[in-house]
Amino acid sequence: MTAYIIRRLLYTIPIVFGVLLLTFVLFTLVGGDISIEIAGKGATAETIEEIREQYGLNKPLFLSWDSQFINHFKNALTFDFGRARDRELIIDKIKRGVGPSLALTVPMFFGVVIISISLSLVIAFVRGSVWDVSAVVICVAGMSIPYLSFILFGQYFLAYKWGLFPVFFSPDLTMAQNVALPVLIGTAAGLGGNIRFYRTVMLDEMRSDYVRTAFAKGLTTRRVLFKHVLKNAMIPIITRVVLAIPFLFLGSLLLERFFGIPGLGYLMVEAIGSRDYFVISAMTYISAILFVVFNLITDICYSLADPRVCLE
Amino acid sequence: MSEHQQIMKEVPQPVPKGRLRRAQSSRSLWADGLRRLRRHKLAMVCSAVIVLYFLLAGSIHLAELCGWRVGPMLWAEQVGQSYEPPSSTNLLGTDIFGQSVLRKTLYGAKISITVVLCASLVSIAIGVPLGAVAGYFRGFVDEIIVWIYSTLSSIPYILLILAFAVVLRDKSLLGYKLTGITAVYLAIGLTSWVGICRLIRGEVIKHKDREYVLAAMSYGCSRRRIIFKHLLPNVFHLVIIDFSLRFVAFIHAEVILSFLGLGEADRPSWGAMINDARIELSRGVWWQMVAATAAIFLLSLALNIFGDALRDSLDPKLTNDQNKYE
Numbered sequence: 001m002t003a004y005i006i007r008r009l010l011y012t013i014p015i016v017f018g019v020l021l022l023t024f025v026l027f028t029l030v031g032g033d034i035s036i037e038i039a040g041k042g043a044t045a046e047t048i049e050e051i052r053e054q055y056g057l058n059k060p061l062f063l064s065w066d067s068q069f070i071n072h073f074k075n076a077l078t079f080d081f082g083r084a085r086d087r088e089l090i091i092d093k094i095k096r097g098v099g100p101s102l103a104l105t106v107p108m109f110f111g112v113v114i115i116s117i118s119l120s121l122v123i124a125f126v127r128g129s130v131w132d133v134s135a136v137v138i139c140v141a142g143m144s145i146p147y148l149s150f151i152l153f154g155q156y157f158l159a160y161k162w163g164l165f166p167v168f169f170s171p172d173l174t175m176a177q178n179v180a181l182p183v184l185i186g187t188a189a190g191l192g193g194n195i196r197f198y199r200t201v202m203l204d205e206m207r208s209d210y211v212r213t214a215f216a217k218g219l220t221t222r223r224v225l226f227k228h229v230l231k232n233a234m235i236p237i238i239t240r241v242v243l244a245i246p247f248l249f250l251g252s253l254l255l256e257r258f259f260g261i262p263g264l265g266y267l268m269v270e271a272i273g274s275r276d277y278f279v280i281s282a283m284t285y286i287s288a289i290l291f292v293v294f295n296l297i298t299d300i301c302y303s304l305a306d307p308r309v310c311l312e
Numbered sequence: 313m314s315e316h317q318q319i320m321k322e323v324p325q326p327v328p329k330g331r332l333r334r335a336q337s338s339r340s341l342w343a344d345g346l347r348r349l350r351r352h353k354l355a356m357v358c359s360a361v362i363v364l365y366f367l368l369a370g371s372i373h374l375a376e377l378c379g380w381r382v383g384p385m386l387w388a389e390q391v392g393q394s395y396e397p398p399s400s401t402n403l404l405g406t407d408i409f410g411q412s413v414l415r416k417t418l419y420g421a422k423i424s425i426t427v428v429l430c431a432s433l434v435s436i437a438i439g440v441p442l443g444a445v446a447g448y449f450r451g452f453v454d455e456i457i458v459w460i461y462s463t464l465s466s467i468p469y470i471l472l473i474l475a476f477a478v479v480l481r482d483k484s485l486l487g488y489k490l491t492g493i494t495a496v497y498l499a500i501g502l503t504s505w506v507g508i509c510r511l512i513r514g515e516v517i518k519h520k521d522r523e524y525v526l527a528a529m530s531y532g533c534s535r536r537r538i539i540f541k542h543l544l545p546n547v548f549h550l551v552i553i554d555f556s557l558r559f560v561a562f563i564h565a566e567v568i569l570s571f572l573g574l575g576e577a578d579r580p581s582w583g584a585m586i587n588d589a590r591i592e593l594s595r596g597v598w599w600q601m602v603a604a605t606a607a608i609f610l611l612s613l614a615l616n617i618f619g620d621a622l623r624d625s626l627d628p629k630l631t632n633d634q635n636k637y638e
Contacts, residue, residue, distance in 0.1 A: 018463030023475075031479045140620075144560070144612035146567050148586045149605040156593045247468055254568065258590075268471070272478055272572055280475050284467055291466045 001303075008299065012292045019288040024072045027277040033057050034277060038085060055082065055278075081282040085274055090282050093267055101251030101263030104179045104186070109248055111187040112194055113241055119191075120198035121225050124206055135195070142192025151258050154185040169260040182255045194240075201236045205229045234305040242298040246290035250283070341549060341626070348625035355621030361614035368418060369425035384418035387411060387580055395597050405599040407588065416580035417603045423581040424611070427497045427566040428559050434501025436551060439508035444539050446509070447516030457513075461506045472503045473565055477574045493576045496569050500562055508554055515547040549626045556619035560612045567608060582608055 035051040052058040060067045075081060081090035123135050158181055159167040165181035166173055205211065206229060214224045251265035260266070264283065271279035302309045349355055368384075375385050388411060396406040404413040446457040464472065476499035482491075519525060520543075528542045569575045570583025582604040589601035 014459055015463055015466055018459060019467060022463060022467075026475060026479050030483065032483075140616050141609075141613060144609050144616055146564055146582075146586070146605060146608045146612075148567060148571055148583075149601070149608075152586065152589060152593060152601060153605075160594060250468060250471065253470065253474075253572075268474070269572065272474060272574065275478060277479070280478060284471055284475055287468050287471055288466045291468065295466070 001300075005296070005300070008296050012296070015292055016289065019285060020073055020076050023076075023281045023284055024069060027281045028061070028068055028072065031277050034275070037275065076282075076285050082278060084271070084279050085276045090279055093279070094264065094282065094286065097251065097262065097264040097267045098249060099263075100175070100179075100261050101256070101265060102248060103175050104182055104255060104261055104263060105248040105251055107179070107183045108186040108190070108252075109244060111183065112190040113244075115187070116191055116194035116198055117237065120195050120202050121230065123195070123199050124202035124229070125221060125225060127203060127206065136199070139192040139196040139199075142189075143196070145189075147189055147254060150185055150189040151254055154181065154188070155258060158184070169262070178259070178261065182252070182259050182261065186252060186255055197240065198233075198237070201233045202229060205233045208232070231305075235302060235309075238301045238305055239298055242294055242301055243291070246287060246294045249290055250287055345549070345622075345626040349621055352621045352625070355618050358614035358618040358621075361610060362618060365421055365611050365614075366425055369422040372419060372422040373426075384415045384422075387415040387419045389415075395592070395595070398599050404603045405597075407600055408592075413585075413600050413603050416585060416600075417582070417607050419580050420582040420585065420604065420607060421611075423493065423570075423576055423579065424563050424566055424608075427493065427500065428562045430497040431500035431504065431562050432555050432559070434498060435505040435508060436555070438502070439505030440512055440544065440548075440551060442505070443509040443512030444516050444544055447513040448520060448535070448539050448543065450517075454513075457509070461509055464503065465506050469503065470565070470568070473499050473569070474572070474574070476502055477569055481574060491577075496566055496575050499569070500565055504558065504562070507558070508551060511550055511554060512547055515550060516543055519543055519546060553619070553623045553626055556615065556622050559615045559619070563608060563612060563615075 033052070035048050035055065035057050038051050038055075049058070056068060056071055059071070062069050064070070079091060084090050084093060119135075123132055126132050155167065159165045165184075166177060169178050210232070211224060211228060214228050215221075219228075249264065250268075251261075251263040253265040253268055255261070256263045256265035257269045267279065268283055270276075271283070372384055374380075375382060390410040391412045392402055392406045392410050394406065394408050394410050396402055396410070398405040402412055402414070404417065407413055407416065442457050442461075446454040467475075477495050480495040480498055483495075516539075524546075525538060525542060528538050533542070566575060566581070567583040567586065570581045571587045573587075575581055575583055585600050585604040589597070589604070592598075593601060
């Protein structure tokens with residue numbers, strides 16, 4: 001096990017290198033020198049030169065110990081991302097945003113996972129009936145509605161028209177009051193695709209021989225579903241659930257923008273608006289690191305859930 | 313019944329020549345899949361809806377090329393007062409500038425369909441050859457390609473698209489300036505080839521040792537010929553299935569990018585319409601929002617159902633691809 005984890009950690013090195021290479025190519029080589037943009041219209045050559053000095057844009061790209069290429073790697077590996085365009089340290093911005101983002105995404109995550117897995121078990125129980133067919137139809141319809149429409153209509157009807165929830169984030173209210181509606185909307189929007197996915201997983205298991213055997217020896221349906229099917233369906237469930245966790249830290253771009261929640265999604269939207277490459281690059285790097293780590297956790301969970309999987 | 317009679321009964325009776333020939337010629341994978349698909353009534357309805365959207369987008373492109381000034385092409389024309397509710401003259405009402413929402417919605421189809429097609433082309437052009445080469449040659453080439461796509465797939469999809477779209481916007485490539493919409497489909501295309509590359513690589517590895525490939529090798533076919541003439545046609549149906557389901561994701565990505573102001577700036581698109589509706593809804597102006605949502609919903613629904621039916625009829629072994637969006 002330990003040997004496996006160490007080997008997997010070594011395997012992440014090229015991936016992290018690749019992500020840093022990609023952000024360098026994208027934001028430094030393709031994105032180019034944005035010092036003129038930062039300085040704004042009518043800036044003097046001196047101001048521009050000063051900005052280039054601050055962001056290290058006047059250094060050589062490659063082939064030097066102090067080149068932009070080397071510095072990009074050095075900064076990322078020490079989590080020193082420099083300053084955003086509004087002069088605040090990027091790492092501070094990110095630290096500040098994690099809290100509200102998690103407050104929004106964690107309840108949403110648990111809501112979606114618990115509801116969709118239990119509903120999909122129910123659907124697997126009534127498979128082939130009218131209920132099953134109508135559930136699939138509703139799921140596909142739910143998947144086809146754009147996310148933006150879920151948010152806009154939810155905000156309009158539930159908050160603005162009927163006044164059940166606050167329309168916009170306000171620091172006076174508690175966090176729970178602020179995120180209640182976004183969580184509700186996010187959960188509703190996520191259910192369609194998830195239920196359909198888990199239903200397919202469950203039905204694939206239902207066709208297996210061991211299920212027929214379990215029924216044949218006279219077990220109750222509930223026991224077969226929860227004891228046998230759920231356990232065997234664990235591998236795809238783990239993959240989907242654990243790999244969704246890194247996204248929780250990212251927050252939700254659209255929900256945070258609509259409800260003015262000052263999380264990481266909002267930070268991203270702001271950075272896109274002001275073309276702040278430094279923030280976007282840092283966010284890309286951090287999310288990739290999280291993804292790689294949780295990928296490793298997924299693999300370890302496999303061996304916990306299924307003794308047949310061996311980590312050698 | 314004597315033994316002799318029983319044996320005689322089992323001997324196949326001579327059949328007319330025409331029927332024999334028909335029984336012997338086996339149907340191809342495509343004909344077989346199409347036959348199964350045609351029996352699926354709902355899928356046929358959905359394919360009609362999809363064809364309608366594509367025809368609409370195609371005719372708008374044609375009209376733009378020929379300079380015809382009809383229907384949705386006149387979206388910029390003022391047809392009434394600002395924010396006129398739906399009526400018999402303006403079926404879906406008007407927006408803030410008094411432009412017809414119906415025309416804008418129809419015109420939005422062109423943007424979405426163009427993005428979907430161009431992004432798919434970019435992503436097939438990258439993903440399929442890379443996947444085939446990686447699967448066929450293995451070794452060092454394979455490792456490099458796997459490294460590239462595992463790097464890309466370790467970055468959350470929507471973040472990656474946004475990063476590409478932000479950077480590519482207003483850049484010039486080979487002397488051609490990338491305006492909003494070009495950046496969008498390049499961004500989607502350059503980020504979404506990973507799935508198809510992985511799929512093709514896996515399939516090619518499976519097919520590589522089959523008899524037909526070995527036969528082609530023994531004929532002395534070049535490696536290029538084996539990959540592109542023998543292997544790819546045998547796995548290409550997977551590309552079609554994959555993309556019929558991926559279209560929905562592309563459409564929704566375009567809507568989100570347009571909404572965030574990274575898409576088409578001067579012409580109406582569904583994402584921009586939803587962005588307008590953000591402010592309008594509080595004034596009770598719901599028609600622009602409903603029109604854009606309905607247009608996206610109908611197309612996505614048709615694509616979802618058709619994609620599933622296509623997958624079931626062409627390759628029943630494939631399982632549900634997970635939805636990559638929030």
